[in-house]
Every structure is written in C-alpha cells, then in structure tokens.
Amino acid sequence: MARTRGSVGAETEKAIRKAAVELIAKHGFEAMTLRDLAEHVGLQPGSIYRYIATKDQLLVDIMAEHMETLIAAWRAADRPDADPRLRLEGFVDFHIRYHFQRQKEVVIANLELRSLTPDARRACVGLRKTYEGELRGILEAGITQGFFSPTDSGIATNAIISMLTGVCFWYSPKGKLSADDIIAIHKRLVLGGLSGTPRGEAKIIPLAAGRN
Amino acid sequence: MARTRGSVGAETEKAIRKAAVELIAKHGFEAMTLRDLAEHVGLQPGSIYRYIATKDQLLVDIMAEHMETLIAAWRAADRPDADPRLRLEGFVDFHIRYHFQRQKEVVIANLELRSLTPDARRACVGLRKTYEGELRGILEAGITQGFFSPTDSGIATNAIISMLTGVCFWYSPKGKLSADDIIAIHKRLVLGGLSGTPRGEAKIIPLAAGRN
DNA sequence: CGATTAAACAAACAAGCGTTTGTTTCTAAA
DNA sequence: TTTAGAAACAAACGCTTGTTTGTTTAATCG
Numbered sequence: 007m008a009r010t011r012g013s014v015g016a017e018t019e020k021a022i023r024k025a026a027v028e029l030i031a032k033h034g035f036e037a038m039t040l041r042d043l044a045e046h047v048g049l050q051p052g053s054i055y056r057y058i059a060t061k062d063q064l065l066v067d068i069m070a071e072h073m074e075t076l077i078a079a080w081r082a083a084d085r086p087d088a089d090p091r092l093r094l095e096g097f098v099d100f101h102i103r104y105h106f107q108r109q110k111e112v113v114i115a116n117l118e119l120r121s122l123t124p125d126a127r128r129a130c131v132g133l134r135k136t137y138e139g140e141l142r143g144i145l146e147a148g149i150t151q152g153f154f155s156p157t158d159s160g161i162a163t164n165a166i167i168s169m170l171t172g173v174c175f176w177y178s179p180k181g182k183l184s185a186d187d188i189i190a191i192h193k194r195l196v197l198g199g200l201s202g203t204p205r206g207e208a209k210i211i212p213l214a215a216g217r218n
Numbered sequence: 219m220a221r222t223r224g225s226v227g228a229e230t231e232k233a234i235r236k237a238a239v240e241l242i243a244k245h246g247f248e249a250m251t252l253r254d255l256a257e258h259v260g261l262q263p264g265s266i267y268r269y270i271a272t273k274d275q276l277l278v279d280i281m282a283e284h285m286e287t288l289i290a291a292w293r294a295a296d297r298p299d300a301d302p303r304l305r306l307e308g309f310v311d312f313h314i315r316y317h318f319q320r321q322k323e324v325v326i327a328n329l330e331l332r333s334l335t336p337d338a339r340r341a342c343v344g345l346r347k348t349y350e351g352e353l354r355g356i357l358e359a360g361i362t363q364g365f366f367s368p369t370d371s372g373i374a375t376n377a378i379i380s381m382l383t384g385v386c387f388w389y390s391p392k393g394k395l396s397a398d399d400i401i402a403i404h405k406r407l408v409l410g411g412l413s414g415t416p417r418g419e420a421k422i423i424p425l426a427a428g429r430n
Numbered sequence: 431c432g433a434t435t436a437a438a439c440a441a442a443c444a445a446g447c448g449t450t451t452g453t454t455t456c457t458a459a460a
Numbered sequence: 461t462t463t464a465g466a467a468a469c470a471a472a473c474g475c476t477t478g479t480t481t482g483t484t485t486a487a488t489c490g
Contacts, residue, residue, distance in 0.1 A: 008455035009467040018467080034332055036248035040448060050469050052450075061448065117329055120246055158395060161403050168384025169377050176376050183370060191373050195411035220485035221437040230437080252478060264480075265438050273478065 019057045021047045026064055031110035035065050035121040065118060066126045072111040073133035079104060080140060090148030091197065097141055098170060098193050105174045106185055112174045138163050145200070154200040166196055231269045233259045238276055243322035247277050247333040277330060278338045284323040285345035291316060292352060302360030303409065309353055310382060310405050317386045318397055324386045350375050357412070366412040378408055 025046040029038040040061060044051045058064045083100050084093065105112045115134075119127055142163040148154040170192060177188065237258040241250040252273060256263045270276045295312050296305065317324045327346075331339055354375040360366040382404060389400065 008453075008469050009457080010469095011456070014467085032332065034246065034248055036246055037333065039446080041446085049467095051448085052470080053468055055449070056467065120244070121249065155406075157403055157406065158399075161395065161400060162407065164384065164388050165381050165404060165407055168387075169381035172376065172380025172384065175380075183373065187370070188373060191369055192377060194367075194369070195374065195377055198413060199407035199411035201410060220439050220483075221487080222439095223486070225437055225486080227437065251476080253476085261437095262439050262441095263478085264440080267479070268437065 018047065018049070022049075022054060022057050023068065027068060027110050027114065030065070030068070030118065031113045035114075035118045062123060062126075065114075065121060066123075066130075068111065069115050069118065069122070069130050070126075070133065072108065072115055073130060073137065076104065076108075077133065077137050077140075080137065084140070089153075090144050090151060091153050093144045094148065094197060094200070095193050097144060098196055099189055101170045102173055102189050102192060103185065105171065106177065106179075109174050109177070112171065116171060116174075138167055141166060148200065157200075162200065166199075169195070227268075230259065230261070234261075234266060234269050235280065239280060239322050239326065242277070242280070242330065243325045247326075247330045274335060274338075277326075277333060278335075278342075280323065281327050281330065281334070281342050282338075282345065284320065284327055285342060285349065288316065288320075289345065289349050289352075292349065296352070301365075302356050302363060303365050305356045306360065306409065306412070307405050309356060310408055311401055313382045314385055314401050314404060315397065317383065318389065318391075321386050321389075324383065328383060328386075350379055353378060360412065369412075374412065378411075381407070 022043065026038070026043055029043055029046065040054055041051045044054050047054075058067075080097075080100055083096065085096070086093075088096075115130070119130060122130060142159050145154060145159045145162055145166075149156050149159065173188065173192070179185075234255065238250070238255055241255055241258065252266055253263045256266050259266075270279075292309075292312055295308065297308070298305075300308075327342070331342060334342060354371050357366060357371045357374055357378075361368050361371065385400065385404070391397075
C-alpha cells in the first residue's frame with residue numbers, strides 16, 4: 007500500500023486539524039501522541055509530516071488561527087460608535103455564541119499556552135491581549151460616559167473574560183437551558199455587576215427598550 | 219553514595235510535593251518528568267518511588283488533598299445562618315484570598331482534571347461540585363429571601379466560580395492593586411450582578427453598613 | 431557495640447515518543 | 461500513454477519515559 011485511492015491532500019489536512027483539535031482538547035497537547043492522531047485520521051505516523059512541520063508547530067497553528075479568527079469575527083460584529091451598554095451586551099452575546107461553536111479550540115487556547123515555546127506563547131498572549139483590549143475599550147467608554155460605575159477596567163476585563171470563557175468548560179448543549187438562556191443570564195450578571203451600586207445607594211439602569 | 223547525611227523521610231516527602239506542585243503548575247502534569255522532579259529535590263529518579271506509588275497517584279494526592287482542604291477551610295469560615303449577602307461577600311473574600319495563597323494548587327486543580335484516570339477524575343469532580351454547592355446554597359437562600367433577583371442558581375454558580383477562580387491565573391502580587399483591592403472589585407461585580415436589575419427598573423441595594 | 435531499618439544510589443528495563451528516510455502507489459498533465 | 465508529482469506506507473532512528481531491582485550508606489535502638 008502507498009497512496010490510497012481517492013485521497014486528496016487538502017482534505018487530509020483538514021482531517022488532521024480536526025482530529026488534532028479533538029484529541030488535544032480531550033487529553034491535552036502533551037498527552038496526544040502523533041501515533042494516536044495518525045490512527046484517528048487513518049494514516050501512518052510518518053505520513054502526518056507531509057502536513058505539519060512539527061508537533062509543536064501544529065499547536066501553534068491551531069491556537070494562532072483560532073485567536074485571529076476570533077478577533078476578526080468580533081471586529082466585524084462590533085459597532086464601535088454605539089452605546090457602550092449595547093456594545094457590552096453585544097460582546098457578551100458574541101463571545102458566548104462564538105465560543106459555543108468552537109468549544110474545543112477555546113479549551114485549547116486557554117489550557118495549552120504553557121505547552122508553547124516562549125516565542126509562540128508571547129505571540130498568542132499578544133493576540134489574547136488584543137481581544138481583551140476590545141472589551142476593555144468598551145468598559146472604559148462606558149465608565150467615561152457615566153454608564154458604568156468607575157472601577158479598574160483591567161481587572162474588570164479579566165474578571166468578565168474569565169466568567170464568559172468559563173462557560174465553554176461546563177456548558178453542554180444537552181442541558182436544560184438553551185444558549186439564549188445562558189447568554190441572557192450572563193448579560194444580566196455583567197451589566198448588573200458594572201453598574202455596581204455603591205453600598206446603600208439607589209441605582210437606575212435606563213436602557214433603550216426593544217432590543218433583545 | 220547512598221543515604222545522604224541528615225536526610226529525613228518526612229522532609230523529603232514534603233520537598234517532593236512542593237517541587238511537584240511547582241513543576242506541574244508551570245509545565246503541566248504530562249510535561250513534568252520524574253527525572254526533572256527528582257533533580258529539583260536532589261534525588262535520583264528511582265528514589266522518588268519511596269514516596270509515591272506512581273506518577274498518576276502523585277497527581278491524585280495533590281488534587282484531592284487540595285480540594286478537601288479548601289472545602290474544610292470554607293466551612294470553618296462560613297456562617298450558615300447569616301444574611302446571604304454577607305455570606306456571599308464572605309465567600310468572595312474567602313475564595314480569592316485562599317486561592318491567592320495556593321495559586322499553584324488551584325491552577326493544577328483546574329487544568330489537570332483530564333490527566334486523571336476516570337475514577338480519580340470522578341472523585342475530584344465530586345469534590346469540586348461539593349464546593350460549588352456551598353456557593354449555590356448561598357445564592358438560593360438569597361433568592362428565596364428576596365435579596366438576589368431570581369435566576370438559575372446553577373448557571374450563576376458556575377459563572378461566579380469561573381470569574382473568581384480566573385483571578386488565580388492572571389493575578390500577580392507585583393501588580394499595582396493589592397489583594398484587598400481585587401477582592402473589593404469582585405465583591406461589587408458579584409453582588410451587583412446578582413441584584414441584576416431587569417431593564418429600566420430602579421434598584422436599591424440596602425445592606426447593613428459598617429462591615430468591611 | 432551490633433543489628434536493624436530508613437533513605438538513598440546506580441543501573442538498567444521495556445515501552446513509547448517525535449521524527450526521518452526510502453519506497454510504493456495513485457493521480458493528472460503532456 | 462508516458463511521466464512528473466502528490467499522497468501515502470513501512471521501517472527504523474535515537475532518545476526519553478515511568479518504573480524496577482539490587483546495593484550502599486546513614487541513623488536508630490536494644
């Protein structure tokens with residue numbers, strides 16, 4: 007046996023990527039064997055090297071591509087001139103929805119940073135900071151415009167990202183709540199938290215009705 | 219050479235544990251070599267087996283002990299009959315403070331679940347659920363008593379735990395903000411989020427002044 | 431002091447790892 | 461129909477891994 011009938015490189019490459027994402031998300035990068043990966047794709051171990059440079063590079067590719075796609079998708083969805091409260095709701099919606107449909111990539115991007123070489127890690131951390139910077143911008147705009155109560159925007163950004171990303175780790179589509187339900191709950195948690203009323207004061211959150 | 223002068227088993231065991239926690243937190247369980255671990259403790263690889271049954275068991279011990287200590291510490295700090303809002307503040311305070319001083323164990327407990335054998339994983343997940351159940355109980359009490367706006371307590375529990383635990387991954391004592399600052403910010407985020415005002419309504423958070 | 435046990439070493443083990451090399455088979459353009 | 465290149469195999473490479481075994485030295489206790 008050698009070349010299998012009907013095999014096409016582009017398809018094999020995608021199959022490798024998909025299987026790799028699955029295996030890394032399930033067992034971790036270090037625990038995934040190239041032999042294991044090859045078997046899942048129906049190849050011999052050595053054949054993988056027609057499609058990857060090295061095992062490390064495979065991880066880098068997966069992570070970097072995911073982060074770049076994520077950032078681009080958000081920027082296409084955002085309306086930078088809109089009301090910060092609406093933008094924030096949009097961010098929560100986008101983040102959770104996007105992360106639901108790429109749950110495995112998200113798990114990898116969040117757990118496997120330490121498996122990267124220092125250079126690659128720096129690059130991926132940079133991309134992550136870029137994405138977080140988008141949320142931070144919204145928070146700062148909202149604070150400046152008086153919609154959110156003043157707080158350290160960096161800390162708040164981290165806290166919110168942690169909360170929203172955490173969803174990927176425990177959410178199951180088989181649960182009783184739909185994605186929409188979960189998004190709604192998180193919108194309330196986030197927006198409520200930011201308008202965090204200093205102890206004992208009254209608080210009003212006026213927001214144009216009629217939009218989801 | 220054989221037995222080194224002044225060596226005591228109990229101390230060696232602690233040194234192994236400490237080094238293991240450090241290495242696993244930094245590089246991941248699979249990436250940590252027993253040879254690497256041995257070197258950090260100043261032993262030969264084989265000598266480690268006087269103190270551990272197997273590499274897997276070492277991880278199980280670290281994780282289980284951490285979770286059990288965490289639960290016990292919280293139960294000692296909680297006042298189950300107090301106002302749910304105070305208990306919630308107490309939980310935020312406890313969780314962050316405790317996790318700050320055990321940052322590495324927390325990282326392990328959250329990242330290495332998948333490196334456990336199915337049995338061990340079930341056990342650790344059970345312990346985690348027990349801990350989360352404590353927070354959930356507070357939320358439900360608060361909702362029942364009308365202090366928190368009704369929501370799915372399970373989802374809210376997960377969201378809050380994600381947010382609070384996330385701190386361990388990005389917090390650095392060298393930052394400009396103290397632990398107290400960060401705790402205060404998170405208290406606001408959590409309590410504010412739970413009193414999440416339905417759109418456009420007014421909201422009051424009366425809480426006994428004078429405490430922290 | 432002498433015997434026993436605790437604590438470590440030294441050396442190897444089989445298995446598995448990522449990766450390379452050379453070859454074989456299929457596909458497609460000439 | 462011949463031929464160049466694409467896609468895979470088969471087999472091995474050197475190395476590292478977790479772990480075991482037998483031995484040696486230090487401490488302890490009667």
